[in-house]
Amino acid sequence: MALRELTLGGVLLSPMLLYALLALLLTGALRLGLQRAGLARWIWHEALFDCALYVCVLAGLMAVLATW
Template sequence: MIKEIDLAGVYLSPMLGYLVVALLLTGVLRFVLGRIGAYRWIWHPALFDVSMAVIILTALVALTM
């Protein structure tokens, strides 16, 4: 069951936790893709990065349900 995150008496949405983890994973994946040169074959890198973050966020939420 998903519960709110209690931060010093302030309740935050659990989506915030998922988003932080998804952004960290996206950052790691961006670094790896940049190091291997994968961005040479990607037409629009910014759109790809946003799509990758949304896919990772969706996968995290789906795996924890």
């Protein structure tokens, strides 16, 4: 999926919207996995960690999917 606009009912949408939603879902899954594995107790500031994890996942998605 390249960085081209998507047309939905005549409205152009940025592919960044899809990447951001996918990154949000992946971040939630990773966070749940960390909690179930017992690693979440080592996180000092949860909100800061969640934000940083989201940015890292979004950057990784952009790097992988934007080149297809």
